Amino acid sequence: MNFLVEAFKQAFYLIFHLDRELLQIIGLSLEVSGGALLIAAILGIPFGAFVGLKKFHGRGFIITLLNSFMGLPPVVVGLFLYLLFSRSGPLGFLGLLYTPTIMIIAQFILAFPIVAALTHSACVKVEPDVKLAARALGATSSQVTRTVIREARYGIIAATVAALGRVMAEVGGIIIVGGNIAGYTRVMTTTIALETDKGEFELALALGLILLLISFLINIALFSIQKKGAQKPQWL
Amino acid sequence: MALKLTISDIYKSYNGKEVLKGSSFSFDKSGIYVLMGPNGSGKSTLLRICALLEPPDSGKVKYLEDNNRILEDNLNLRRRLTLLLPNIGAFNTTVFKNIAYGLKIRGIKKDKIEEKVEQALDFVGLLHKKNQNALTLSSGEIKRMGIARAIVIEPEILFLDEPTTSVDHENIKIIENIMIQLKQRLNSTIIMATHDSISARRVGDFFLFLEDGRIKF
Numbered sequence: 461m462n463f464l465v466e467a468f469k470q471a472f473y474l475i476f477h478l479d480r481e482l483l484q485i486i487g488l489s490l491e492v493s494g495g496a497l498l499i500a501a502i503l504g505i506p507f508g509a510f511v512g513l514k515k516f517h518g519r520g521f522i523i524t525l526l527n528s529f530m531g532l533p534p535v536v537v538g539l540f541l542y543l544l545f546s547r548s549g550p551l552g553f554l555g556l557l558y559t560p561t562i563m564i565i566a567q568f569i570l571a572f573p574i575v576a577a578l579t580h581s582a583c584v585k586v587e588p589d590v591k592l593a594a595r596a597l598g599a600t601s602s603q604v605t606r607t608v609i610r611e612a613r614y615g616i617i618a619a620t621v622a623a624l625g626r627v628m629a630e631v632g633g634i635i636i637v638g639g640n641i642a643g644y645t646r647v648m649t650t651t652i653a654l655e656t657d658k659g660e661f662e663l664a665l666a667l668g669l670i671l672l673l674i675s676f677l678i679n680i681a682l683f684s685i686q687k688k689g690a691q692k693p694q695w696l
Numbered sequence: 697m698a699l700k701l702t703i704s705d706i707y708k709s710y711n712g713k714e715v716l717k718g719s720s721f722s723f724d725k726s727g728i729y730v731l732m733g734p735n736g737s738g739k740s741t742l743l744r745i746c747a748l749l750e751p752p753d754s755g756k757v758k759y760l761e762d763n764n765r766i767l768e769d770n771l772n773l774r775r776r777l778t779l780l781l782p783n784i785g786a787f788n789t790t791v792f793k794n795i796a797y798g799l800k801i802r803g804i805k806k807d808k809i810e811e812k813v814e815q816a817l818d819f820v821g822l823l824h825k826k827n828q829n830a831l832t833l834s835s836g837e838i839k840r841m842g843i844a845r846a847i848v849i850e851p852e853i854l855f856l857d858e859p860t861t862s863v864d865h866e867n868i869k870i871i872e873n874i875m876i877q878l879k880q881r882l883n884s885t886i887i888m889a890t891h892d893s894i895s896a897r898r899v900g901d902f903f904l905f906l907e908d909g910r911i912k913f
């Protein structure tokens with residue numbers, strides 16, 4: 461019991477004194493997850509909208525694939541990338557293993573299906589009458605597409621925030637490909653795992669508290685977006 | 697009268713069920729056409745087909761210029777017509793932006809858009825609702841907004857699908873007045889599907905009946 465109190469004290473000490481190692485770890489976390497999310501959004505939103513709006517051969521298969529990849533186990537992604545990028549792997553010559561770059565790739569792979577699948581479902585949920593009205597008012601098909609994406613904006617933002625929550629909390633993927641190298645590829649979740657293993661709880665606890673806070677903030681954002689988007693037409 | 701519409705032998709079925717079975721008609725006078733018929737008789741379907749929003753299974757939808765030149769079905773022609781849906785299909789944004797939509801996608805300049813939208817808002821009595829989200833309007837207001845959004849682009853043929861359904865007496869009067877003014881001001885053709893025979897008689901010039909997938913008059 462005593463050691464728990466002591467650990468918390470130390471953790472708060474680190475947080476309030478803006479410990480350099482702590483800040484560096486948080487910084488890299490935000491960089492890796494933020495970078496992965498940015499790429500996932502740039503590619504995933506148009507892709508999800510395309511799948512949601514256009515009818516083409518194999519569309520159902522892609523939707524099923526996206527939906528099942530939403531729950532991709534991070535360790536499996538890590539393992540897969542490790543095999544590809546390890547020195548003897550086919551992409552080993554790139555020398556990306558144990559760098560922040562491959563951590564971004566790993567988290568991108570986790571985030572992309574979430575962004576794309578949720579964008580798809582947000583676009584599909586847009587009232588067919590809205591699409592028809594846009595066409596009736598003289599919109600070209602690309603103008604209709606843009607209108608539908610705009611109508612689905614709350615769902616799309618929520619998709620992006622949900623993906624951020626997932627990659628921020630993930631540990632299995634980046635610990636394999638990043639290697640958890642101090643001062644270089646060590647992020648919040650991997651540090652917590654390592655420090656806990658070592659029985660040194662101060663830094664782990666400090667990071668844990670911050671991670672909780674971040675996840676809390678992400679959920680507040682998600683909630684307020686969903687509330688704003690839930691404005692229902694009164695005549696229905 | 698600038699634009700004439702002739703449909704001939706229109707067939708349309710959904711999931712093997714025939715809705716339209718050889719509908720033909722010439723809308724060649726300006727004024728208000730009223731299309732009536734029981735629920736499910738295919739009025740909405742016919743309007744969508746006439747407004748070039750859906751192709752018929754067979755048959756022809758022909759638009760002709762005054763000199764009887766036949767027009768091709770392209771964006772240019774589509775932008776000379778519009779259809780008001782029964783549920784409007786309002787965009788989740790302000791009333792102003794809803795009405796501005798048709799002008800914006802035509803690449804019209806911002807100050808011109810502002811002027812025309814204000815005019816349209818004034819015309820349907822919604823100037824005070826300009827900055828309200830369209831999804832929060834009442835049934836009567838939403839119909840009026842739909843009309844404003846449609847007329848702001850000055851269509852030569854305006855299709856209205858149940859413009860007075862689920863609207864109170866006062867709003868019906870307002871919408872009727874809008875239609876009559878529209879007919880006089882734009883000298884255009886209005887083709888309206890409705891169940892409201894009293895209102896139809898007040899504003900209509902020509903009466904059509906859809907029965908067994910064909911137009912009777």
Ligand SMILES: Nc1ncnc2c1ncn2[C@@H]1O[C@H](COP(=O)(O)OP(=O)(O)OP(=O)(O)O)[C@@H](O)[C@H]1O
Pocket residue numbers: 710711715733734735736737738739740741742
């Ligand atoms: N997109 C569609 N898919 C399948 N069936 C459809 C579709 N559109 C219309 N139908 C069917 O076609 C028939 C005619 O429908 P339509 O909406 O044109 O009738 P309506 O005369 O407008 O009816 P109401 O008076 O109730 O508005 C109905 O049986 C309807 O279920």
Ligand SMILES: [Mg+2]
Pocket residue numbers: 739740741782857
């Ligand atoms: Mg109908």
